Amino acid sequence: MNPKILVVEDERSIRNFISTILTANSFDVLEAHNGQDAYSMITSHCPDLVVLDLGLPDMDGMKIIKQVRAWSSLPIVVVSARVHERDKVEALDAGADDYMTKPFGTSELLARLRTALRHTHVGVPGTEERGVFRAGGLSVDFDKRRVLVDGEDTHLTLNEYRIVAFLGRFAGKVLTYDTIMREVWGPSAGGNNQILRVNMANIRRKLEKNPAAPEYIFTEVGVGYRMREAD
Amino acid sequence: MNPKILVVEDERSIRNFISTILTANSFDVLEAHNGQDAYSMITSHCPDLVVLDLGLPDMDGMKIIKQVRAWSSLPIVVVSARVHERDKVEALDAGADDYMTKPFGTSELLARLRTALRHTHVGVPGTEERGVFRAGGLSVDFDKRRVLVDGEDTHLTLNEYRIVAFLGRFAGKVLTYDTIMREVWGPSAGGNNQILRVNMANIRRKLEKNPAAPEYIFTEVGVGYRMREAD
């Protein structure tokens, strides 16, 4: 599965140039030559990264960045002829992940794309709240907001579900008590984990066959909880 | 809570320049003027971001990037006088998050730091992290906070894990008893290493096939402990 990259650039020669480089380095390439097409292709084709020229005929590239950032953290690498510092700052603060000024070397472009792509893989075993998490007889359906054990629906309360979903998103990782507290009870929560312990007891009574010997959610004493890894 | 930024730069004038800018923009600033200090400050002070000059007197900046990337995804922004494309590619592929060539504008520096910091706060709950330390059948997964021997999970306690992780970060180097004591039991600890010896015995019972002839963690009599180097 090669990364899918959308190249947004109005000048055909440059667009072809970039596309050729990317294809030669085993990326899958999509092309757009104006802002309208670019945005609709982002929403419909879900590229892994966007190479964006700021100077487009129909709309400002800045507008695209802002529109995308309203709902997605999709990596955006700006490629622009504008060398002014003000332009760079504006684009980066709007949410661009990198800013290269023309002309640029091909190997630097590739390196910066790799860097931008790396960021998405950093914290993302399953960062998105979509799809279904499965581990043994347990399955967490993020879309339907339901947790099943051996096909049976477990009737979790709001907070109980939040805890399980959070652990499921980062299955395999230890999440500290404070992290979970802040995620579920807000940023100011922390210090006293009593509530979390009570909730965990209730969760285990519903999920585990034998709550004293958990099969899905494990305790790391002094640290936090850990969800069993996905199958 | 201001972001804590470590500035690694040997030339005092530039270091002061950057620090002043950062302080004026409400960052907390730490400074290091060589590679040795830089790396130990990273491990002990846990900054939120590192601004790194590649040309250091005692060691190459590249080495720092690689060392840190072995266990952490802490953002690193390289600031260098080297304008060669090859240098940029090398640094970025080693794990740097951005590369700026001197001279640079202050507002662009700030914008790129904000961008780099933004990446850490996207999705990832706990803290920084990434990477797995491997040496023979031993692997320390900093990300998941887990230690495996031949694929088997070893159930380490809080302090036991801290010791192993600390040794793993400095694999190949001898860490004195006092250093480890202070790292695990706080700055005021030291003097009596009894606790450390007990912990090491327990660790070895869990990690080593034959605790009397260790394969991973070695004792340097009169000095401290040393983790076997990574593969």
Added chain:
DNA sequence: GTAATTCTGAACGATTTCTTAACGCAAATC
């Protein structure tokens, strides 16, 4: 307004982890 559900804090027991102390052994020193 009542009933049901969910949330929260306190109490308590059980388990895990931490710490201290004592002892054994090997290497170094006298």
Added chain:
DNA sequence: GATTTGCGTTAAGAAATCGTTCAGAATTAC
């Protein structure tokens, strides 16, 4: 060869952490 020093090992008590229950408060549903 005896003594000292440094480290590993074991065991047991102390301390901290965690799971569980329960009752009352808050919220939601009817």
